[in-house]
Amino acid sequence: MTDARTQRQGLRSLVGRLPPLRRRALPPLDQLRRSVDGIIARWPDAVRRPDDRDREKLARDMLIRTRTWSWQDITTQRVISAAVAVFDPERRERPDLAPVRDFYMSEIGTCEPGAFLDGMLGIYVDSFTPGAEHTRRLAIALARRKTDLGGRHLKLTRALPGLFHPREAPGQLAQVMLDADDAYDELKSIGMPTPHVSGLAQAAQKTFLERLAPELAGADARTKLFNWLTPENGPTLQNGAGPAVEALLSAWRERTPPDDLRNELAEQIIAAWNDPRLHSGGIWSGFNPELRAILLRWLTHQDMKFFCNMVTATQDSHMWPPRRDFWLELFEDGMIEEAWVAFGSQAREYARNHLVRNGMTDMDRRFGRQLDRGGGTSLLIMRIGNKIVVDGCHSYKTHIFRDSDSKAPELYKLTYHCDSIMRASTKSKSHSAIRHWQQWVLQNV
Template sequence: MMESEPKKPRDSARTLLARQKPLTARVLPSLDGIGRSIEKILARWPDIVSSPPERDREALALSMLFRIQNNKWTDITIQRVTSAAIAIFDEDRRRRPDLLPARKFYLGEIAASKPGPFLDGMVEVYIDSFDLEGEHTKLLADALSARRADLGGRLQKLHKILQRLFKPDAAPLDLARMMLEAEDSYAAMISNGLTTPHASGLARAAHKIFLQLLAPELDKAEARTKLFHWLTPENGPVLQSGAGAAVEALLAPWRDHPPPAALRNELSERIIAAWNDPRLHAGGIWSGFDPALRAILLQWLTYQDMKFFCDMVTATQNSHMWPPRRDFWLKLHKDNMIDEAWVAFGSDARRFAQQNLLSSGRTDAVKRFALQPDRGGSTSLLIMRIGNKIVVDGCHSYKTHIFRQDDKRAPKLYERVYHCDNIMRASTNSKSHNPIYNWSQWVLQNV
């Protein structure tokens, strides 16, 4: 009988581990790209409520009331239910007694509905209809606060940024502080889930606080840039509601002393490019504007129009008689003698102004100045009011004409088109610029 081979000793656990091939560490890829993709998807397809046109809101609200009272839910979508909520909770209808059953219905549905489009849509209704004085805002806030854990991804992100979103007394302040901290508050609102930054009631409430916080710093470039990012966003509409107070805040630091010329020009051009020239448009933000601050802007525009005119003539007319004429008009303005001024550019001068004087691109010369088509558009006019006189001066050899303001033949300021030949024929008091001393004395004696 053969002897069995002796058993080999069993390897220890340490020996076995030593024989294993070294493990290759697997590092998870960066999630930044996924995060950016999610943000792009939410920005492109936000789960927001479709805001119904004003003309359709009354019918939509009454139709929803009928369905609620009669339990009629055929041929209805969640989108239409939430759109009707916009109408029922808007400023015109949220206090109406006849729509009380509809408002109660929505509050009840917030408590009972499953997570999804309806619940998220009602957050949009809350943000859109937000009113610190409104009872509906408090009721919606309480109902939605109880369901905040059930909100969708975009609104969870918003609630993370604005943790007091459903506390009406605190939400506007928190949003205003977020705006103040952001480099571009309009873009920050969109990236954080507020898809209509200028339109919602919550944003309008935050705008007032944001302006109060920013106003003391508006004599500094950084604060002005921050405000203009909000008022005139690069990828959004110009703010209209509340813009009047913002423009007043931009002008207020200069009540007692004028800003540097470059800043004065920049501010005035940006303001009229966004909200129109107050000399041509009485409505919009200008209807209730502070008269003293409006006067400051008009003073800037008067000087700027004169400077545009003078710069254009200086660049295009080679005459030894022009520099003393230019200095004379600018000195009258400096001495506060010129109350208003307006420019009518000829066609060549208008092109020159657009290409050279308005290089910022914010202002279109077609809107910014009047047109003078006579003489092939070669003559440009400076129309001024000095006390009760209207004074018209022109480039090249065009004479200076002076009218009484109440003269029916006197040209009116801020017209869109002037005809230099008609003004010349209507004038009974005019003088050529040669010699300059006699001309300047004549102007002073006649105004």
């Protein structure tokens, strides 16, 4: 008994002399998460998008293989690339490819977790079309395998609980876009490597615009919109950008933005989607005429201001201010419908350094060039009713043509020759007597 008590006391004494136990903490996981995100960013997508010219061949090859059940010499990557073709807008409803679509649905249900299953989720997201049969079938098939999807899709399925409910998914994604400062980067971060290409994002954009539209007169909403349309870390949205630009211009139907904002918006729009006065394709094909007219009026005002500001800064003449005020008054009265500037070389350099400061303007396309007289003369070409009116800086006379006159200069050309215009003109007036000159202009337009 005594021996047992002595042993217990000795054991307690020994334990008391042992260093205290320390609980080891797990190291921070931030670096590990960054490494994983870096790998996904570098290799973001298992789906290789085939060139348009190769898609029919891929689809036909898959049709033959499903009919003969021949799978020699084919990789999972090729099968997924063929799915891009089979589910693209040109082929997703073709009756002859129905067996191939059935094959993909069957494989989604029976395949092992891995590259094929993950790739088909990418096909679903990219080919997503509201109300389409292929979208409904892919959603059903993938929903049954949701727990088998790879880790790279975890963020996407968490961000969109209704991902496999085609009626809910676009609205949920639109809310994600609205909640983010930069929707493009946010969509990339949750597992959509090419947001502008994604059919699901295109479907979400409609709701995104509808909810953002009432706020687009405000700076925060405009920034949010442009972060989506023209992302810093991605390409400018082209397909589907028209409704977004229409929504932006709609905010100014009943009022005119301040000059600085008007100029900024006009330059952002034409830098991204070209000048509608020079290009009729792209987003300008089918663009709302009323909203297009708002932008054209902004550009007309802007070009007139560019011309007037340049002359004001570079020409010291008491006769210029009343000329400037006269043209601007005609514009405000709605008489000047269109205007285009052809800068001489000297004025062009001044405009580049002092008038255009946002870094987006391509001077070679934004304005015309005036090439005569060593580039010392700049021109303002205007449409007033059925007349083309040309005014110039310094001592250049004002010339008026009927717009039906074959010798009348066309608006929106890239090069002009002021001496050729002068020789072609049969109706001109100097500015030597401003009051008489103003009366002459009003009588002849």
